[in-house]
Amino acid sequence: MENSEKTKVLIVEDQxxxxxxxxxxxxxxxxxxxxxxxxNAAMAEQICEEKEIDLILMDxxxxxxxxxxxxxxxIKQRFEDIKIVIVTSLLDERVLQKAxxxxxxxxxxxxxxxxxxxxxLKRTLNGESVFPDSAPxxxxxxxxxxxxxxKEKEVLAYMVRGLSYYEIADEMNINIQSVKYxxxxxxxxxxxxxxxxxxxxxxxxxxxxxxx
Numbered sequence: 001m002e003n004s005e006k007t008k009v010l011i012v013e014d015q016x017x018x019x020x021x022x023x024x025x026x027x028x029x030x031x032x033x034x035x036x037x038x039x040n041a042a043m044a045e046q047i048c049e050e051k052e053i054d055l056i057l058m059d060x061x062x063x064x065x066x067x068x069x070x071x072x073x074x075i076k077q078r079f080e081d082i083k084i085v086i087v088t089s090l091l092d093e094r095v096l097q098k099a100x101x102x103x104x105x106x107x108x109x110x111x112x113x114x115x116x117x118x119x120x121l122k123r124t125l126n127g128e129s130v131f132p133d134s135a136p137x138x139x140x141x142x143x144x145x146x147x148x149x150x151k152e153k154e155v156l157a158y159m160v161r162g163l164s165y166y167e168i169a170d171e172m173n174i175n176i177q178s179v180k181y182x183x184x185x186x187x188x189x190x191x192x193x194x195x196x197x198x199x200x201x202x203x204x205x206x207x208x209x210x211x212x
Contacts, residue, residue: 006033039063041071076103141190
């Protein structure tokens with residue numbers, strides 16, 4: 001296959017090991033031509049201006065705190081023909097929804113096999129939008145992440161941001177007893193002793209993250 005026929009790819013990923021991993025698997029498939037790699041999502045749009053790009057693998061959180069989701073929004077507004085696949089290790093389902101909201105074409109979780117990634121890239125190039133139904137399962141203490149209700153995850157998101165029970169009740173338009181009820185349920189499910197340890201556990205598993 002001639003180089004001119006290949007899909008020209010840009011990788012946006014701040015972790016060198018993962019970037020090398022992605023580059024290695026792209027190099028194994030003759031359909032893809034790696035044009036450039038960058039650690040910083042803010043540079044991606046400039047690269048698209050300077051080089052011909054067909055496909056971007058875009059991390060969510062990149063160097064210097066730059067958001068791959070916001071970069072995706074900006075690039076899709078200017079270069080609508082460029083396909084963008086979000087690649088993330090963040091299991092917070094708000095990431096999944098926001099990826100759709102900013103116009104990403106597909107999303108891939110980094111713990112999924114590289115063979116599946118290549119399949120997702122090719123399906124995306126063929127016009128499909130490939131999004132999982134939900135984030136992969138992780139354990140939070142003794143509980144599966146799938147055991148948390150939508151209200152519990154909403155409470156967790158505010159807890160991760162550092163809001164008090166009173167502030168969470170105000171944000172969710174519920175009473176403080178309801179907030180305490182949700183927290184108590186989560187502690188019981190997980191076997192975790194207190195709310196601080198619960199917040200640390202969900203952050204460590206990237207089940208709920210700040211600044212999504």
